[in-house]
Structures are given as structure tokens and as C-alpha cells.
Amino acid sequence: MEIESQTESMDPSNMLPPPPGTFQDREDLIKHVRDFGANQGYVVTIKKSRKDRRVILGCDRGGVYRNRRKIEESKRKRKACSRLINCPFEAIGKKEDDVWVLTIKNGEHNHEPFKDMSQHPYSRRFSEDEVRQIKVMTDAGIKPRQVLKALKKNNPELQSTPRHLYNLKAKIRQGNISEKSFKSWRPNRSVPVNTTNPLEPSSKHNIHPLKVPNLIGGKYVDSQACAIIDVINPATQEVVSQVPLTTYEEFKAAVSAAKQAYPSWRNTPVTTRQRIMFKLQELIRRDIDKLAMNITIEQGKTLKGAQGDVLRGLEVVEHACGMATLQMGEFVPNASNGIDTYCLREPLGVCAGICPFNFPAMISLWMFPIAVTCGNTFILKPSEKNPGASMILAALAMEAGLPHGVLNIVHGTNVSFAS
Secondary structure, three states: OOHHHHHHHOOHHHHHOOOOOEEEOOHHHHHHHHHHEEEEEOEEEEEEEEOOOOOEEEOOOOOOOOOOOOOHHOOEEEEOOHHHOOOOOOEHHHHHHHHOEEEEOOOOOOOOOOOHHOOHHHOOOOOOOHHHHHHHHHHOOOOOOHHHHHHHOOOOOOOHHHHHHHHHHHHHHHHOHHHHHHHHOOOOOOOOOOOOOOOOOOOOOOOOEEEEHHHHHOOEEEOOOOOEEEOOOOOOOOOOEEOOOOHHHHHHHHHHHHHHHHHHHOOOOHHHHHHHHHHHHHHHOOOHHHHHHHHHHHHHOOHHHHHHHHHHHHHHHHOOOOOOOOOOOOEEEOOOOOOEEEEEEOOOOOOEEEEOOOOOOHHHHHHHHHHHOOOOOOOOOOEOEEEHHHHHHHHHHHHHHHOOOOEEEEOOOOHHEEE
């Protein structure tokens, strides 16, 4: 039994993906994923990047082929930690409005974790301060071996070799030194790799969980509430995020924002409101994997069940796309002697909805798409156990063109709102 448990601890599935969340800028997102990966025993690198819009992160095994050109492909031998084994892990950071949103496309690995991060080539990189010191000493004419000796005196654990130093000095002499060279990431070798079983409860997996903001007047607003509720991943028992118990003042601000947005929104032509729903259903189909992954992490559904949750809600959005016909009134001439009757369907004003925990996406989509397409403004209160799907749907609604204040989101429990 002991041998069996040791084998399981080295299983690639023990390497957890970083929890999804939102970040103020791209660098914070990348640093979060890299630091979390290093703690789990894998190294994250940038695979593709469009600096102001999107970044795709993958797992870098490190190493290269030996004698790549001399040996035919079928007989090539790889080093033990070759990056060319193509680990399937992939995380995507995408800019939405003013924040960067992290989602995990594939959290699996096809290799064992590093027991010691010094095994990876990235650990031989120079830090930002070391690059600056090398540049100053190079400009002063100090010889490479003396430069390396001075660096190792300041940092005895430095693993960089003369070859790394010569390559960097060559870039400095040629004027090819860039901001990227200064900000290259190096794993912190002093942080031990976490090899605990992910099925066991542990607070190490998410030291700084994301605090979910309110959405008020089209802006993400951090709650000033002192009381918070942890959102727990049922599979790993880790804290995914923290939900604030919205204060009375913040709730009033959401109602006020909805009231201010109502007059102009009710006078918006129904065809314009329809077009937003057409765009929303397109965006939901685009991000259905992201929504399903969030539901799986926060609520525990299987990915297939989570996708079904989203698709059943999507049917209501598609129904809302026909609102021009659904909102037509009725007219009966001469219903009685000299009397005509008619019926007008008008928006009510500010509406509200409270979601249960069992269908986080479906029930949110049962509520606000129909309400806002009819010309109402809406305040949504997601379940405190899984608020992520509602937050993603609200972001997609604003991306589709929903004006600020038409949809607002506040968090809390029945106790906080009853008071």
C-alpha cells in the first residue's frame, strides 16, 4: 500500500492548474500562473501573445533534442526534460473591459512534476537586478569571469554558467538588450515543490484567493464589506474565490444605477435590444468551454453536465431574440357598441432575480435576457456558492453592447439582503 501511494504522488494529475480569476494587468496574470506552476512542479512559458488582447501560456518541460539534424525523426532521443514532448497544459489570459481574465483550457500534464526547480533551464536565467548589474559592469569594462564571480558572491545559489553570461554580454554589446531581457522570469528555488495529494484539503493551493467584485453601473466595484464567504472547489476542497456580503449602501448604489439607466433603455427600439441578444448568444457559444470549466470548478458538475447547463440557458437567449414579435400588443375594434379594446406590453422598471446554486448559468439566463430585452433594467444576485458563471455572463452581455447600468450584480446571502 505504501508503494502504491508513492506512485500516486508522482502522478501527473497531482499537478493542479492555477485557479481562474481576474487580474489588473497582463504581467500580474502571467506571474500568478508561473508562481502557482512552480509551486506544483511545472514551469509555465508564453506560447503565443497579443500584448493588449490575449496571451496563451503552456508548460515548458525544458531541454532540446540531441543531434537533431543528424538523426532521423523516428530515432531521435530526447533529454529527460525535453520541452518538445508537447505537454497538453494550456492557460489563456484574455483582456475583457479593463481586466485580464484567466481561464484554463487544459489543466492536464503528460509528465511527472519537477522535484527540484533547479532541474529546469529557467533556473539558470539571470534575474532583473542581475541583468542590470551585468550591464553596468560590462559598460565599466569588467571581464566576464569577474562579473560572474561578483554575482555568485551576492547570490551563492546562482546556477548561470559563463555561456549564459557571454550570450547576454553579446546582446548588450550589439545593443539588442530589450525590456524582455530585464524582466525574464526565474523560478524561486527557495520555494519547495508541493507534492501533496490534491484530493486532501490544503490551504497552500490558493494562498491569495480572488475576491469577487460587484458589478454596479457597468463597473467592477470591490465591496467594502468585512464579511466574506469562501467559494470551495468540491473536488479539491481548495478556496477558488471569496464572495463579499454586499453592504446596504452598495446594494442601494446598484438600485440607483439601474434606475438611472432605465429611462433611456426603455426608449431604446426593441430591434436594437434584439440585436444585443443575437450578439450575446454568439458570445456564449464562443465561450461555452470557459463557462463550463468555471461551473465544474465552483459547483462540481462534470464538464458535459456544465455545458448542458449553459445550453439550456442559451435557449432562453435565443427566445429573447424574437422579442419584437413577442412584445406586440393586441387590438380589438368595436369589442362592444362603440368600444375598442387594446393591450400594450410595457417594461416594468427595475427588476431583480436571485439564483440558486444548482444551475448557475441556466437560471441566470432564464432571468435577465428576457427582462432586459423587454426594456427593464436588472439586478442579479448569484448564489454565493458559485458566482463565477453569472459574472462571466454579465461580462459577455456588456461585450455584446448592453449599456452600463442595465445589468448589475451584487453578492451576498438571504440574511444580508433581508436585513
